[in-house]
Amino acid sequence: MLRRYVEQLLNVYNYIDGILVTDKNGYIEYFVTYRPDVNRLKEKNILHKHVTEIYPGLTNKTSSLMRVLETGEAILNEYQTLVTYNGQSIRAINTTMPIKENNKIIGAVDVSRYIDLPYSRQNITLKSREDAEIGGLYTVDDIITSSQCMELVKEKIPRVANTDSSVLIYGETGTGKELVAQSLHTSGKRRNKKFISQNCAAIPGNLLESILFGTTKGSYTGAENKPGLFEIANGGTLFLDEINSMEISVQAKILKAIEEKQVCRLGSFTPIKTDLKIISAVNERPAQCVESGKLREDLFYRLSVVQINVPPLRDRINDLFFLVSYFIKQYNGFLDKEIIGIDEEVEELFKEYAWPGNVRELKNIIEGAFNVASSRFIQKRDLPEYITNPLMLNQEKFVSAPLNVSALAEGKGLNKALEEFEKTIISDAIESSISLVEAAKKLDITKQTLNYKLKKYGIK
Structure with missing residues (x-):
């Protein structure tokens, strides 16, 4: 939820180098740096850790984030020299503001402009022969x-x-x-x-x-x-x-x-x-x-x-959101956009999806979303329909079997009828198989997709 406030913040600040968002207790919920040459921290290494753990030199009294969480008052353009847990020193001008909902503090956001040598911003790099x-x-x-x-x-x-x-x-x-x-x-x-x-x-x-x-x-x-x-x-x-x-x-x-x-x-x-x-x-x-x-x-x-x-993406699911961040950064450069992430609903969809096309499919989905996204975050409406409605991929397999229309007669609608029909087919496959692997093979789906559907329909 907190990351949704980042988009509002970016509409106010046109030029920033880094963003860090914490919950009300100071635990990091979101992090991005647009200058990895200056700040080498990675979100995967610091997410859900306390801000004073990432910057060991800070205390609740010296951390602008912790002070803002305590007082509820913004701190503007404060110069800071921060030393990370891995010894990197970062000089920055920071603006820190509380995030409130119904007049209660639910978190804080810190935006940074890094202080470095002028020529560093020109992205001048020398390549060896x-x-x-x-x-x-x-x-x-x-x-x-x-x-x-x-x-x-x-x-x-x-x-x-x-x-x-x-x-x-x-x-x-x-x-x-x-x-x-x-x-x-x-x-x-x-x-x-x-x-x-x-x-x-x-x-x-x-x-x-x-x-x-x-x-x-x-x-x-x-x-x-x-x-x-x-x-x-x-x-x-x-x-x-x-x-x-x-x-x-x-x-x-x-x-x-x-x-x-x-x-x-x-x-x-x-x-x-x-x-x-x-x-x-x-x-x-x-x-x-x-x-x-x-x-x-x-x-x-x-x-x-x-x-x-080379393992498939479903067997290295930890890479999923790491790759999402990488492709978003890549397409921001290619397509000259400023998308900064995916929202929570898309996160859940990505976790549940089996990714039969692996990393290439993920990359193509991110590229497609960039073409239609109207927000700083990729949303469910920006994704292809076969991701948002998993039944789309399986409807052709149901055509040859008789559909029980009782659900339609009861006014439950087509989607509900299809769900009940899919549940019946999966239950039959489970009963006639000696293992989930065999059942998944009969259904022509991955074991991960089968586990998701078992959980979805409450099949044991």
């Missing part, structure tokens, strides 16, 4: 996370980046496999060489073969002397995405090229030596790809010398 040569690719620092499982992925990347061993990345669609692949490249000894990426899905075998290995003039009608990706990426990294969608005949030739470290262009018998780090990715479990015949077993073993599994 090495950084420039990376060419705008992602690095391991671009992997935004606060979850342990993704931190383990980040720790693993630098350890394997400098070797020539092939790496197989497994992750559902939208989890960020290319981000991991680029980070492997930019963290290793080949970072100043080329990084070439190719999605292998839905490309006919003959065409993909010419793309990968190149062609010689006359090898087929219209063919010209042209290098393939193995040649172009020579000395660097070649990333083959969705390799489980590649035709088996091409997989055999890729295995040969990797094993022999050389390729021949189509129509040529002259071998071309290659020196590459091969990174590949699949969007289905590798063992299942092999069992179903989508991936050659011998190629799997060759590609998966090191395997990195």
Whole structure:
């Protein structure tokens, strides 16, 4: 609730560097800094902690926030030098005001203008030659996370980046496999060489073969002397995405090229030596790809010398609002807007949603909301309908089954009738299954979505 007052505050103050909101007892409910180069505190590390815990040098008498909470009177343009719990010193001019509801103090808000050297505000940064040569690719620092499982992925990347061993990345669609692949490249000894990426899905075998290995003039009608990706990426990294969608005949030739470290262009018998780090990715479990015949077993073993599994967003839900803040900051820059967060109703919707499209889906939803938002906070009305009404995704599955119209006859309306029908289907699935995993599979939904619906309908 307190964060809603932030929007009103921003309508008064056109230029601020940071905002901190506490409840009536001094515990932090909201924090944002627009100058992370000056204030490196992160909301995830300080949320719900007392202001004197974050700034150990402050007491209830010296903290402007605690004084305002006690007196109910605003403090304007007070100069402060604050030292954070991790030793960072911040000089700022602060204005602190009480937040009141029905004449009772329910919290306080502190807005800051940081005092720094004049040229710092020009955002002048000097890039090293090495950084420039990376060419705008992602690095391991671009992997935004606060979850342990993704931190383990980040720790693993630098350890394997400098070797020539092939790496197989497994992750559902939208989890960020290319981000991991680029980070492997930019963290290793080949970072100043080329990084070439190719999605292998839905490309006919003959065409993909010419793309990968190149062609010689006359090898087929219209063919010209042209290098393939193995040649172009020579000395660097070649990333083959969705390799489980590649035709088996091409997989055999890729295995040969990797094993022999050389390729021949189509129509040529002259071998071309290659020196590459091969990174590949699949969007289905590798063992299942092999069992179903989508991936050659011998190629799997060759590609998966090191395997990195990228967990889906539903398994690292701690990252959800961390990523929301990151994308909001990103699109504020892209679209020249000043949105500062999501409201409480959207928070609850995001917590309950199963995120089948993972991080990519979240990013697209935030971008879509930016296009229609009329407030400083993203609201429920700014979201796509399939998020705000989960039944939308399941209605097509109900068409073939007879709908009990008693709810309609009783005047409960279509939504109530659909809810009762969905509850019946879920109950039947639970009764006919030996586990929630099996029931979720029958219903073609994730286990997290099933748990949400069980809680929603009170099904035990």
